[in-house]
Structures are given as structure tokens and as C-alpha cells.
Amino acid sequence: MSAIDRLTDELSRLPGIGSKTALRLVHHLMKGSKEDPRRIARALMDLAEKVRSCTVCGNFTEQDVCDICLNPRRDRSLLCVVEEAYEVSAIERTGQYRGLFHVLGGRLSPLDGVGPDELNVATLLSRIDDAAGEIQEVILATNASVEGEATSVFLEQEIRPFGPRVTRLARGIPVGSDLEYVDGTTIAQALAGRREI
């Protein structure tokens, strides 16, 4: 197998990249400087070598403990639980959250054989327990899917005995969207969660 075919083959396994897109990318890389593919290769190697999970929260990091966990200016009374590590950056980008995170590493999905033991639930509970009351609110930011909701309900029951408030992200109309195109369940939840102006 030639170097071109091998790279095309590797790239076409990535999500959203079919064999034609892969071939176009390979041709693009061949037309440019030899330094371009080398730089991407080094960045990929770095990713494989350096990036791992934070031993405290499960977020991506290049150290043992991630920058968010180490940051003394973060609000340690708030803990936001997300399904996947990349969701941390989605919340961080808003600039509106100053608490800590905990990454579950997935959602409950009995059909796929994912129960509480497959997720970082035990570490979440022991983290809340160890904090001995310092964590005053746990925000469940699981996805608004059936499985995300089920995970959220399960976690609420597990966390409640430890004392902190347990909240979840508001459901409602996404900013910028027309009511006409929003599904009924979302509108119903937005109505139920309506707030004084």
C-alpha cells in the first residue's frame, strides 16, 4: 500500500470525512510544503503522548491535575458534571462559569452495557464526600437526551444524601431561534420554566 493510499485510508476513518474528502486532503498536503504534513504529524504525536485525563476531574490535561482543578481562583463550592471532557470547553467558552468540573466519561446506557460502574460516578461521590460540605451545589450538565436525562435523575438520587443542592441546566428556547421551528417538548419545558422579566 502506497503512502498516499495509507494516509487516505487513515483519514477516511475519521468522522465526517469520506474517501473523497480524505483524498482531497492528501492532495492538498502533497501540493504544499513538506513541512505541513510533518507539523500535523508532530501535533498528533503530541496529542497521543501528552494528553491524558486529570486525576481529579477527568478533564483533558497535559499534567496530572488539570489547570481548572489547580486554579485557586475557581469557586470550589460549585461542581459541574458533564458527560464528556470536550464539553468542559463548551462551558468554559461561555466565560460564565467559575466553579469546578467532573467528567463522567459517558452517560448511562444499559443497552450498550454502560452502567454506573463504567462511568466516573464513584469518584464523583467520593469527591463530594471528601470535600466535607465545601461543595454546595452540583450542576448536572448532562445532555438533554433521554439517556442524559436518565443519567441526571440517577445522579441526583446518589448525590442528594451528601447534602449539596443538585441543579440541572435550564431547558428552553435556544437563543436566536424562531418559536415556529422549536419542537413541542422544548416549548412545553420553556413554558414550565418561565421566569419573571
Next chain:
Amino acid sequence: MSAIDRLTDELSRLPGIGSKTALRLVHHLMKGSKEDPRRIARALMDLAEKVRSCTVCGNFTEQDVCDICLNPRRDRSLLCVVEEAYEVSAIERTGQYRGLFHVLGGRLSPLDGVGPDELNVATLLSRIDDAAGEIQEVILATNASVEGEATSVFLEQEIRPFGPRVTRLARGIPVGSDLEYVDGTTIAQALAGRREI
């Protein structure tokens, strides 16, 4: 800059990949085995180290001379001229062409400062000359764009004195398309080039 940011940055420079797609790819690579990014990195390195231009035709190869040029079963009386090396594989995939190739490395584009000297025109002419009549037909398979056509007209004038027939790909209705959606110029060319059934 973290390994994640650096890779996201590198990937988002590729054509057709924006920063969101790049981030999704990076997250995909982080969720899977560490071996995945390493394998892609090695394929990229191989591309940079091994792939170069065939010294005869300009096609991509991992040797001095490409497999097509070396293949004794190819028809040496036919020479197909393409703009870019990746267009060789588009023609090869049809399985309908058994001749040789010559890669120009671009098309004439005076506005971008691309004249005959910037393309592999001299090597094309000396190749035809050296073959001393063995090349009986040169197929100009430049793109059907204004610049491709201009390149084709220019090459025709240059090649003619050496003796071979000079042909170009037929213009016409693409297979599978509705006349309704085909532009007028294409239909006009398809009419002019109509053939007995």
C-alpha cells in the same frame, strides 16, 4: 499552546475543515485508542518523507520513476497531459486508459504569474521530441475552465510541430444529469460534438 489547541489549529487550516470540525476530530482522536493518532501521524510522516514527483512524468511516486512510466504494458504511443498529479488517479480509476501521462503542475494563468516556464512544458516537449515519433497522440486533459482551455490551446500549438495528433477530452452532458440543470454552454458543446448512435 496545549497539544489539543495546536492540533485543532493545524487541522482547521486544511481545506473544508473549519475550527468546529477540527475540534470534533481532535475529540474523536482523544476518545479512541492512543494508537489512532500515532498511526495517522506515521502516515503523514511517510507522505512527507517518501512521496515525490516522478522524474519522467511528474506523477506522485515513492521511487524515482512512477509505476505507470515503468509499466511495460502501458501503451507508449499515447500521452495524456493533466494539470495536477492527483488528476492522474481520476483517469486511472476509470480503467479505460492504458497510455502514459504527463503532469503540467498547474495551468497557464498570467494574472497569477504562471507562464509556460512555471509549468512542465519544456519537459513535455523534449519528451515528445526524444520519443522520436513513438508518441502518436497527445490527449490534452486540462480542466474545462477558461484557464484550462487556454493552456490546452497553447500546448496544441507547441506540440503540433513535433508530429503527434493532438486531441482533447470531449465536452458534453455529464452522465446521469438532467438536461434541465446543464448550463447552455455545455449543451451547445454537446450539440456541436454530437455523435451517430
